[in-house]
Amino acid sequence: MFFHITLERNMQLHPRHFGPHLRDKLVAKLMKDVEGTCSGRHGFVVAITGVEDIGKGLIREGTGFVTFPVKYQAVVFRPFKGEILEAVVTMVNKMGFFAEAGPVQIFVSNHLIPDDMEFQSGDMPNYTTSDGSVKIQKDSEVRLKIIGTRVDATEIFCIGTIKDDFLGVINDPGATA
Amino acid sequence: MSLEPFNRLVKLAARAFYDDVTIKGDNQPKAGRGDNRGMAVIVLDALTRRQWVREEDLAKALKLHSKQLRRTLRFFEEEKLVTREHRKESAKGAKIFNAAMAATADGQQGTKEGDEKMKMHMHSYCCLDYAQIYDVVRYRMHRMKKKIKDELDNRNTIQEYICPNSSCGRRYSAFDVLQLMSMDGESFLCENCKAELTESEKLAAEELGDGDDRKRRHEKLKDMLRKMEEQLKPLVTQLNRVKDLPAPEFGTLLAWEARAHAAAQATGDSNANDSSKSSQGQGYTGTPMPFLGETRVEVALSGLEAKEEIEHDTKPTSLKVLPPWMIKQGMNLTKEQRGEVNPQTKMEQGSSSVDDKKLNLDNEDEKSLQDEYLKAYYAALVKRQEEQEASQRAQQKTELPEGVSETPSERQVGMKSKREDGNDEIEWEEDPSIGNSGAEPYRLADLNVEADASDHEDEEDDIDWEEG
Numbered sequence: 187m188f189f190h191i192t193l194e195r196n197m198q199l200h201p202r203h204f205g206p207h208l209r210d211k212l213v214a215k216l217m218k219d220v221e222g223t224c225s226g227r228h229g230f231v232v233a234i235t236g237v238e239d240i241g242k243g244l245i246r247e248g249t250g251f252v253t254f255p256v257k258y259q260a261v262v263f264r265p266f267k268g269e270i271l272e273a274v275v276t277m278v279n280k281m282g283f284f285a286e287a288g289p290v291q292i293f294v295s296n297h298l299i300p301d302d303m304e305f306q307s308g309d310m311p312n313y314t315t316s317d318g319s320v321k322i323q324k325d326s327e328v329r330l331k332i333i334g335t336r337v338d339a340t341e342i343f344c345i346g347t348i349k350d351d352f353l354g355v356i357n358d359p360g361a362t363a
Numbered sequence: 364m365s366l367e368p369f370n371r372l373v374k375l376a377a378r379a380f381y382d383d384v385t386i387k388g389d390n391q392p393k394a395g396r397g398d399n400r401g402m403a404v405i406v407l408d409a410l411t412r413r414q415w416v417r418e419e420d421l422a423k424a425l426k427l428h429s430k431q432l433r434r435t436l437r438f439f440e441e442e443k444l445v446t447r448e449h450r451k452e453s454a455k456g457a458k459i460f461n462a463a464m465a466a467t468a469d470g471q472q473g474t475k476e477g478d479e480k481m482k483m484h485m486h487s488y489c490c491l492d493y494a495q496i497y498d499v500v501r502y503r504m505h506r507m508k509k510k511i512k513d514e515l516d517n518r519n520t521i522q523e524y525i526c527p528n529s530s531c532g533r534r535y536s537a538f539d540v541l542q543l544m545s546m547d548g549e550s551f552l553c554e555n556c557k558a559e560l561t562e563s564e565k566l567a568a569e570e571l572g573d574g575d576d577r578k579r580r581h582e583k584l585k586d587m588l589r590k591m592e593e594q595l596k597p598l599v600t601q602l603n604r605v606k607d608l609p610a611p612e613f614g615t616l617l618a619w620e621a622r623a624h625a626a627a628q629a630t631g632d633s634n635a636n637d638s639s640k641s642s643q644g645q646g647y648t649g650t651p652m653p654f655l656g657e658t659r660v661e662v663a664l665s666g667l668e669a670k671e672e673i674e675h676d677t678k679p680t681s682l683k684v685l686p687p688w689m690i691k692q693g694m695n696l697t698k699e700q701r702g703e704v705n706p707q708t709k710m711e712q713g714s715s716s717v718d719d720k721k722l723n724l725d726n727e728d729e730k731s732l733q734d735e736y737l738k739a740y741y742a743a744l745v746k747r748q749e750e751q752e753a754s755q756r757a758q759q760k761t762e763l764p765e766g767v768s769e770t771p772s773e774r775q776v777g778m779k780s781k782r783e784d785g786n787d788e789i790e791w792e793e794d795p796s797i798g799n800s801g802a803e804p805y806r807l808a809d810l811n812v813e814a815d816a817s818d819h820e821d822e823e824d825d826i827d828w829e830e831g
């Protein structure tokens with residue numbers, strides 16, 4: 187799920203940036219530092235949408251770096267148990283398959299794949315129904331449901347299932363190729 | 364707004380889910396008293412015949428200890444079936460409620476003299492919350508089904524992996540697999556011994572040979588699911604029937620009282636239309652006796668109801684043709700039905716026919732517990748009725764029913780409560796045999812009886828429906 191929230195961060199700026207463009211430098215550095223990172227609490231920071239407030243800088247002794255408390259708004263992405271996501275399959279093996287929904291990695295173990303889909307090994311390992319009408323392989327797009335998340339300080343890993351109504355392949359690039 | 368479909372829903376749900384509920388007291392003095400299963404059903408049934416009711420009155424009507432009733436009601440409050448309200452009340456407050464009661468009872472404004480003496484007391488009132496009951500029942504069924512299905516499909520379970528090395532035997536969950544991936548991405552390897560991990564349940568199945576158990580378990584789950592769907596079919600049917608109907612809404616106690624009062628004032632004595640509307644398909648032609656069905660239902664507890672149902676069943680004149688399994692206590696009968704039937708003679712045949720029909724028409728349900736229960740219930744009721752009828756016969760003619768009700772046995776819950784509707788019911792049952800088979804006199808007689816009983820709990824329903 188996506189959220190638009192306000193976050194805070196203490197930014198350290200090198201003295202060489204002190205000048206007319208200090209603020210711009212600070213924002214640029216904030217984006218570079220924060221976007222794409224993940225915190226267990228808020229999820230992945232997708233994009234910074236605005237800087238709300240930059241507090242008074244505090245010069246650090248010895249280094250000359252200045253610490254600015256920055257309040258900014260960001261779009262974050264945090265997967266939840268029970269959430270339905272659309273994801274791209276990145277790898278298939280006999281244990282199941284891995285998929286990505288943006289920054290989130292999801293593993294769907296083989297017992298959470300419908301029983302009528304069998305694993306086929308080969309150059310392009312895949313799960314296929316007996317009539318061959320549905321195939322899950324690398325780059326397939328699937329809709330899955332998160333049934334568990336493991337949230338670490340810097341990483342969120344999810345377990346998903348496609349064994350439920352309206353879940354499974356939503357488009358199959360291999361079928362047309 | 365019709366109560367009947369919702370009441371049936373309540374009754375079905377009561378039997379499906381609360382039949383074997385034991386309401387535990389803090390201290391159970393006697394072992395024999397510990398088992399009060401079925402009481403929950405009785406209480407719910409009683410509530411379907413009322414709107415807001417003072418809990419002491421209800422306890423009196425059901426011949427339950429008020430503490431016991433309160434425990435049951437608290438349970439149902441937690442189950443979200445019942446709304447309760449408590450308020451400190453002087454004699455005046457009680458009067459208002461009684462007035463509301465009376466107001467709904469054909470505009471008879473008389474209040475009980477006894478209630479005037481009341482001091483400031485905490486009184487509790489309760490009422491079924493139909494809208495919520497509908498949701499609660501649906502949610503409960505959904506959860507039941509989902510639980511079994513999930514277990515069947517192995518759904519929503521996080522896979523576990525185990526190291527096949529007996530010396531290592533480490534276990535991992537699917538959350539760890541990123542770190543465990545082998546170089547070629549084909550399999551997961553043990554962090555410790557680099558052996559290829561296997562899915563723990565597969566291994567378990569091989570090693571422990573419990574594959575058979577799993578299969579059996581699977582079968583059992585499937586069986587459970589099937590049984591559940593089978594046995595809850597009446598409930599599902601009723602849920603569907605009720606789906607698009609507006610749920611009866613009584614509002615808060617205060618609002619309800621105010622409305623009842625206003626209604627009484629507005630309609631005065633000409634509440635013929637109320638009753639015809641609220642009689643919910645009892646086949647009345649605008650006669651102000653809408654609560655006939657409701658009131659009689661009270662006797663359910665005393666055993667007379669079975670006959671009503673039976674008669675109901677035997678007569679095709681009811682508004683809706685109901686499958687036999689639907690026929691439960693508390694069914695409303697048309698006056699004609701009651702009037703034409705000689706209770707004593709019809710009763711035995713009727714009862715057996717119901718049971719038979721039930722068996723024949725619904726072989727699926729026949730096996731179900733519910734029906735088992737019902738059959739037993741009917742049988743017991745019929746038996747009890749016979750006794751009653753006999754004693755009634757003995758004392759008949761112009762006799763008041765109170766005397767009758769006390770004679771048979773102490774087991775007749777609800778019968779003894781003099782001021783309760785139970786009396787009326789008996790009276791009505793007797794009427795036909797007395798010879799008031801004509802429609803008008805019969806009705807008249809009922810009206811008189813009604814006037815005699817000072818506690819008009821059930822009658823409220825009617826006006827209120829008309830309101831809402």
Ligand SMILES: [Zn+2]
Pocket residue numbers: 526527528531532533553554555556557558
């Ligand atoms: Zn190992």
